[in-house]
Amino acid sequence: MGIGKQWARLLSVFLIFVLLLTACKTVNDPEAGNQSENGTGESEGKPATWIADRKIKGLVFMGTDDYTEDMNPEIKQKIKEMTGIEFEMEIMKAEHSIEGLVAGLAAGDLPDFIAFYLNNSGRPEMPVILKAAREGMFTDLTPLIKETQVYSKYLQDDYLPLDTKYGVMFRPEFGGSTYFIHMNIAREGGAINRKYVGGPYIRRDIADALEVDPRKIKTSEQLYELAKQVQEGGFKDNNGNNVYPIGPAYWGGKEVDVLYPDLWWGAVDQRIKPDKDGKWLHESQTEFPMKRIEFVQKLLKEKRIHPEFFTIDESRATEAALNGNSAIIADMHNYQEFNNDAHYLPIGPLDKADSPYQMQVDFKSGYSGWAIPSTTKNPEDIVKFADFMASREGKMLWQYGIEGRDYTLDDSGNPKAKQEVLDLKANDPNEAKKLGFAGVGNYFGELLGGTDIDRKADFGEMEYGDSVHPDAAAGANTIIEYWGWDEKRKDAKIVDGYPPLSFLGEFDKGTDLKTAFDNYDDSMIRAYYSKNLGEAQKILDSALKQLQAAGLDEYLLLLEQKNADEKTKLKY
Amino acid sequence: MRTGKLWKRILLHRYLYLMLLPCITSFVIFSYIPMGGLMLAFKDYKFNKGILGSPWIGFDYFARFFNDYQSLNLITNTLIISGMKLFLYLPLPIILALMFNELRSRWFKNFAQSVSYLPHFLSWVVVVGLVQRVLAPDTGLLNEAVAHFGGDGSIYYLMEPDYFYQIMFGSHMWKSIGWDSIIYLAAISGVNPDMYEAAKMDGATKWKEIRHITLPSIMPTIMILFILSLGNILSAGFDQLYLLRTPGNMHLSDILDTYIIRVGLQGGQYGYATAVGFMQGLIGFILVVIANRVSRRLTDTSVW
Numbered sequence: 001m002g003i004g005k006q007w008a009r010l011l012s013v014f015l016i017f018v019l020l021l022t023a024c025k026t027v028n029d030p031e032a033g034n035q036s037e038n039g040t041g042e043s044e045g046k047p048a049t050w051i052a053d054r055k056i057k058g059l060v061f062m063g064t065d066d067y068t069e070d071m072n073p074e075i076k077q078k079i080k081e082m083t084g085i086e087f088e089m090e091i092m093k094a095e096h097s098i099e100g101l102v103a104g105l106a107a108g109d110l111p112d113f114i115a116f117y118l119n120n121s122g123r124p125e126m127p128v129i130l131k132a133a134r135e136g137m138f139t140d141l142t143p144l145i146k147e148t149q150v151y152s153k154y155l156q157d158d159y160l161p162l163d164t165k166y167g168v169m170f171r172p173e174f175g176g177s178t179y180f181i182h183m184n185i186a187r188e189g190g191a192i193n194r195k196y197v198g199g200p201y202i203r204r205d206i207a208d209a210l211e212v213d214p215r216k217i218k219t220s221e222q223l224y225e226l227a228k229q230v231q232e233g234g235f236k237d238n239n240g241n242n243v244y245p246i247g248p249a250y251w252g253g254k255e256v257d258v259l260y261p262d263l264w265w266g267a268v269d270q271r272i273k274p275d276k277d278g279k280w281l282h283e284s285q286t287e288f289p290m291k292r293i294e295f296v297q298k299l300l301k302e303k304r305i306h307p308e309f310f311t312i313d314e315s316r317a318t319e320a321a322l323n324g325n326s327a328i329i330a331d332m333h334n335y336q337e338f339n340n341d342a343h344y345l346p347i348g349p350l351d352k353a354d355s356p357y358q359m360q361v362d363f364k365s366g367y368s369g370w371a372i373p374s375t376t377k378n379p380e381d382i383v384k385f386a387d388f389m390a391s392r393e394g395k396m397l398w399q400y401g402i403e404g405r406d407y408t409l410d411d412s413g414n415p416k417a418k419q420e421v422l423d424l425k426a427n428d429p430n431e432a433k434k435l436g437f438a439g440v441g442n443y444f445g446e447l448l449g450g451t452d453i454d455r456k457a458d459f460g461e462m463e464y465g466d467s468v469h470p471d472a473a474a475g476a477n478t479i480i481e482y483w484g485w486d487e488k489r490k491d492a493k494i495v496d497g498y499p500p501l502s503f504l505g506e507f508d509k510g511t512d513l514k515t516a517f518d519n520y521d522d523s524m525i526r527a528y529y530s531k532n533l534g535e536a537q538k539i540l541d542s543a544l545k546q547l548q549a550a551g552l553d554e555y556l557l558l559l560e561q562k563n564a565d566e567k568t569k570l571k572y
Numbered sequence: 573m574r575t576g577k578l579w580k581r582i583l584l585h586r587y588l589y590l591m592l593l594p595c596i597t598s599f600v601i602f603s604y605i606p607m608g609g610l611m612l613a614f615k616d617y618k619f620n621k622g623i624l625g626s627p628w629i630g631f632d633y634f635a636r637f638f639n640d641y642q643s644l645n646l647i648t649n650t651l652i653i654s655g656m657k658l659f660l661y662l663p664l665p666i667i668l669a670l671m672f673n674e675l676r677s678r679w680f681k682n683f684a685q686s687v688s689y690l691p692h693f694l695s696w697v698v699v700v701g702l703v704q705r706v707l708a709p710d711t712g713l714l715n716e717a718v719a720h721f722g723g724d725g726s727i728y729y730l731m732e733p734d735y736f737y738q739i740m741f742g743s744h745m746w747k748s749i750g751w752d753s754i755i756y757l758a759a760i761s762g763v764n765p766d767m768y769e770a771a772k773m774d775g776a777t778k779w780k781e782i783r784h785i786t787l788p789s790i791m792p793t794i795m796i797l798f799i800l801s802l803g804n805i806l807s808a809g810f811d812q813l814y815l816l817r818t819p820g821n822m823h824l825s826d827i828l829d830t831y832i833i834r835v836g837l838q839g840g841q842y843g844y845a846t847a848v849g850f851m852q853g854l855i856g857f858i859l860v861v862i863a864n865r866v867s868r869r870l871t872d873t874s875v876w
Contacts (some may be wrong), residue, residue, distance in 0.1 A: 096837075098837075098840075099837040102840040102842075103837070105619050106617075106619065106842060108619065108622070124839075127839075127840065128840040131619065131840065132619050135619045135620040137619050137620055138621050153720050212821075244691055252838065274728075303726070307708075307726060308709060308728065310706065310819070311730075311818055311819070313704070313730070388873075399662045413725035466583045503683075511835070511839065512640070512641075515642070518820075521823050522819040523819070524819075524822070525819035526731075526820050526822070526823075529728065529731045529732070529819075529820050546641070549641055550641075
């Protein structure tokens with residue numbers, strides 16, 4: 001009994017001691033971090049970039065190929081020193097990023113912010129996040145971005161492209177509120193940060209042997225003749241096997257519009273545009289599908305195109321490009337490292353169905369988005385942090401690393417990548433990536449900071465390391481010059497608007513029509529492989545019937561109305 | 573009185589019941605509690621309200637599914653594929669088990685069994701990858717063999733609807749037959765050897781032994797497995813078909829499982845996908861009950 005009392009006393013003393021300790025404890029543990037220490041009022045002795053002493057955790061519904069959870073500890077520490085923020089992110093792994101997003105939203109247990117793919121309002125993620133916003137899952141960001149340096153530009157009249165403004169962020173239904181930020185917006189309209197030359201490429205040695213200038217190929221018929229010459233030339237790949245005259249796209253089997261743009265209607269993933277009289281048509285309502293089927297069937301029958309052109313997996317397609325098995329790679333671009341010696345040259349560009357080729361440049365375009373769940377405490381901290389990441393100072397940190405360790409500053413204050421970092425990147429990219437910034441392949445900062453983009457104005461170079469090591473993109477630059485990128489850019493058409501499929505979400509039969517569109521795309525490929533044109537016509541007729549049953553005609557009428565409104569103009 | 577006896581028996585065998593407890597708990601947690609989620613099939617799910625708080629919408633999803641122009645095709649494809657896997661495939665592991673049982677060399681029997689089990693441990697991603705390589709036009713093993721013997725050698729089998737069922741069934745059989753034969757082999761080894769002795773003395777041939785002793789002895793096992801697999805009649809195997817699907821065979825390979833993933837997970841329509849999944853389970857359950865009754869009446873064998 002006596003011992004029991006003694007124990008009780010000891011326990012009481014211990015409890016009182018613990019209580020006292022708890023009461024004296026300062027508010028700086030991660031959980032308490034949600035109690036923001038305001039950066040402006042209470043940041044004496046702190047840098048001007050100080051936000052709050054807290055943790056910010058993000059959940060990313062994007063592929064691990066594009067982003068990584070691993071942050072360099074020194075960069076993480078630097079962020080902490082500059083802003084007080086302990087930044088962490090987790091990537092939700094899923095076979096398709098949208099599956100992760102749907103599951104994550106349904107689970108409801110979301111951290112301080114979420115990030116997701118969002119090229120435009122027609123992307124499959126859009127209806128999902130829109131539903132979440134309508135159901136009150138996200139914080140209204142309009143009042144929060146008003147006080148920021150970079151993101152406040154989103155509130156200016158002429159800053160955002162139409163789709164971002166009215167389709168993604170400030171949708172009329174939200175009455176001025178916005179629940180997600182669209183990223184990757186260029187500072188200047190029509191600006192291009194990379195001079196991409198995409199489309200079909202031919203092996204230079206083959207073009208030379210055939211004495212062909214690939215730039216003079218302007219029609220699919222000329223391309224067919226070129227493929228025929230390649231086949232008759234008996235060219236071999238690096239392993240001594242016969243080449244395929246036309247091989248698949250570098251990234252794997254898919255439909256490739258740039259191979260025969262004169263047999264195509266609208267943009268590759270849209271297939272909708274108006275005819276000469278202004279009537280909106282889907283490709284299935286034109287003569288082009290049958291023309292294309294005839295063309296592809298001829299290529300397949302005469303073995304001038306890879307038999308698995310539309311379905312081959314990425315590894316085999318890339319292998320075919322790397323070992324020269326594809327005399328013509330149906331689609332690649334000039335920044336691919338394997339072609340730094342420009343041993344593949346661009347073909348064309350080929351003309352369109354109803355007009356000669358003209359470069360088309362988006363006024364501005366988005367790529368991803370982020371949102372703050374309504375459960376996040378002090379959401380203004382996250383917005384301030386995003387604003388810091390999007391500022392020049394923030395970008396310098398996540399794009400160039402740490403001064404002294406990864407770069408030095410030149411006289412005009414622009415970063416110059418260190419030679420040893422560039423060498424490491426060239427010789428051991430995986431090891432270089434561990435340095436933890438975008439220049440070496442770790443794009444963590446892009447999630448919240450990748451917007452208001454103008455690399456030339458911010459850092460004096462278009463590509464990381466260009467100013468120190470101009471040879472790094474030697475192949476790309478050779479091709480840019482060879483193809484005449486700059487001249488084509490001068491005559492480019494700058495477009496701003498919505499892709500035609502953006503309005504499926506608000507169309508009554510949107511789900512059915514989306515399924516019917518997918519079915520049409522698949523039916524086209526099935527028709528390429530059908531036994532004859534009669535069978536192909538039957539497949540197409542059936543796909544068109546499904547499209548009409550799913551409300552294609554009503555949807556085209558809706559597009560006509562949308563295009564008549566300045567706020568919802570379409571691009572095609 | 574009965575309850576008292578029951579508790580007495582439980583108390584008597586308390587250690588056995590204690591050993592059973594983890595199993596029952598895991599069933600309750602992982603199989604029964606999640607069944608509450610089936611409520612979604614009758615609700616308009618809202619992210620912010622959760623399953624319980626979302627409003628009821630009755631049978632709307634079921635009506636929508638049957639009004640969908642795709643539903644007939646989806647059900648037909650599912651029934652054909654699962655029917656093939658159920659009825660055509662059923663005798664094959666039994667035959668393999670009978671063949672294994674007749675092998676006299678112990679070493680060869682073990683070796684053959686191991687080889688036949690191995691594909692079971694490969695994921696469908698690997699198996700379909702192999703199928704794609706073997707059947708690739710021009711460079712695939714099969715096409716090269718065909719070309720070697722003077723044939724065309726450029727057939728793109730996976731794009732041809734005419735070959736879809738053969739490829740689907742063949743790859744399913746290759747992956748599953750060895751593993752599925754184990755249970756039959758176990759049943760065969762439980763047959764009383766005296767019956768074979770007696771049959772031999774009566775002059776029975778091998779074939780007659782199989783027909784009149786082995787098969788009737790393992791019939792209860794066959795019936796029970798058949799009844800249980802009927803429950804999956806509307807699930808034709810998502811992984812395999814999702815991976816084998818090409819634009820050429822999509823009109824044959826699109827099944828309820830692929831549809832559920834497409835509209836449910838990729839389209840975010842949980843309620844609708846749950847309704848279709850619920851329907852699959854319900855029809856499977858009804859079929860199991862009916863088959864169980866019929867089997868009990870005809871063969872005296874039943875699951876319960």
